[in-house]
Amino acid sequence: MTRDSEDPNADEQYHLEVGPDDVADTVLLPGNPERLEKIVAFWDDHEIRGHHREYRTATGSYEGTPVSVTSTGIGSPSAAIAVEELARIGVDTFLRVGSCGAIQPDMAVGDLVITTGAVRQEGTSDEYVREDYPAAADGEVVSALVAAAERLGYDYHTGVTMSSDSFYAGQGRPGFEGFEAAGSDALVDELKAANVKNIEMEASAILTLANLYGLRAGAVCTVYANRETGEFRTEGESRAAETATLATHLLAKMDAVKREAGADRWHAGLSLE
Template sequence: MTSDSEDPNDDVQYHLEVGEDDVADSVLLPGNPERVEKVVDYWDDHDIVAEHREYRTATGNHDGTPISVTSTGIGGPSAAIALEELARVGADSFIRVGSCGAIQEEASIGDLVITTGAVRQEGTSKEYVREDYPASADHRIVSALVAAAEELGYDYHLGVTCSTDSFYAGQSRPGFEDFEASGSDERIAALQEAGVLNFEMEAATILTLANLYGLRAGAVCTVYANRVTGEFRTEGERKAAKCASLAVSYLAEMDAAVEEADADGWHAGLSIDR
């Protein structure tokens, strides 16, 4: 039983200020609140349903499918709060939508990275479960994101992401006055050798919590920086949002196909028509 001191609001969530009728089953999770308006540009309609701190939430329809978006702010701690409170009002599917830094040469500026799993180089998920628990993306959401990227004609890369708590030291960048964290060069080299595609700051927390709670989650990010080539450009900013929005519509059709076939899960033998 939750005491009043731990759950101070009866009708709305404490941080997000959303209630049970405010969000759809599927929610996109950008970091920056300013990205919310860019996400909803691709929808049929939307309403801003809540704004509090770093959390801005809008709900509407994309291609006739109910959809919501909530900004999480930067990093695992605030992303965990968003997922916790969205789940408490009924959301069950989450797609992290953002930008990232690639650490493999082939992931060019403006490409998408669709995450299949994440290295938990952050601290938030470790407060929930042992460190060797995998941060894996839901296979149905990954499939929906791939289908959306293919339909849109976007270049994308499928693989493992590394989530960090620090944009600078944690991602092997120099800090103030060229401060360099101990083992920085070795850490990024080890990740590259392991085939890890990119750095970002929220996916591991979102994926871990979703798995723990029996929910579904995935992540798609646009590459802004490539650490191998030394390039940085905010190019293709809206690609991840457009891909994720379309993926939610695909996801709804996939769910309907699974239900119609009375299958235990999505598989290659099922088909959807668009």
């Protein structure tokens, strides 16, 4: 039985140090706290609302649409804390904004990857639900991210992401002094054969928790490295940030169209204009 002393309260959250009045309904989730400034640069205005540990939160607007951003740090455990505490104060839509390694040869450094679903090779979501539960991105979020990338003219790919708990062994890289985890030598080849597009460390936990709680979530990442071609450059970081920001605005328009049409879900038969 959970003790009350361990329950987060309904006001200011323990880790994020933000409350219901500090955030918009939609929150962008970068890992790196330093990426926050690069995201809010696309907004019309913003204000820092919280900064505790790896969690840094700002809220502002873009084209009249309220939007927030909270950095999560590296990995699914801290990302899950962010989703938990943001959901408790009223957030209903989450967009992971990050970087990744591509594993298909036709994916260039600087391209975007829009996640449709994720392989749950992280342990955090396993503590919430059985391992065969799917980590699926919300269809409206995927549609908004695709529409945003199209409008901005950015090259993008859609498909399945693999989320790992480890940057080294869990992604098929050698560890200290060349250590190799069992099966790591074949990992990337197996994922590539299964048409997995990219590897990162947070998406599957974010998607799983959002689905469990009846919330919307998706992910867009910039390719920094291609494991197939050997390229690595921190190029195009702002593309994911700009795409997610525009997608937030498009989601707000989708929601308005749904309300007007009396529809439960936005679909291709409904206009965004």
